[in-house]
Amino acid sequence: MIWLNWESRDKSISVTAFRNQLKAVHTWGRQRPADLTVIRHPVLVANGDQDRMVPSGNSADLARRLPNARLKLYPDAGTAASSSTTRNSSAKR
Template sequence: MKALRRWGAKEAADLSRVHQPVLVANGDSDRMVPSKNTRDLAQRLPNAELILYPDSGHGAVFQFHADFVPKVLAFLAS
């Protein structure tokens, strides 16, 4: 947890040069990677697609696998 706190206190990296498509997914109640950080990451990536799952935490992609898997496959196919 100390390492996560130190990492969270660092200045945000310049991601504007990342032009590859990026799929960013998280739960809206994740304690390890807070949703505000997920939103911030997606906003700083110029070609990002954001998926935030409601009422879920760090395991959102497993909790919502029936929704997530088709979205990932479509993202990878595009």
């Protein structure tokens, strides 16, 4: 059952936080991708589709590179989607 948490939605981020995040993403983007095929455990990659800090595309990429991953994008949710929009966000296979 999904319930929406309207009271504690993501707040706007500061210009400094935005610039720092862009710098980190830029640095990360230059690195060679890690080989995640060695991780065989089930993994739930969860993200809000309105996350301002981690784009959903990054989560989809991570889930594609993990051999036993499940991607869950929470609609109309931000950064803390897995903990703020569901009562149980554990990986169920």
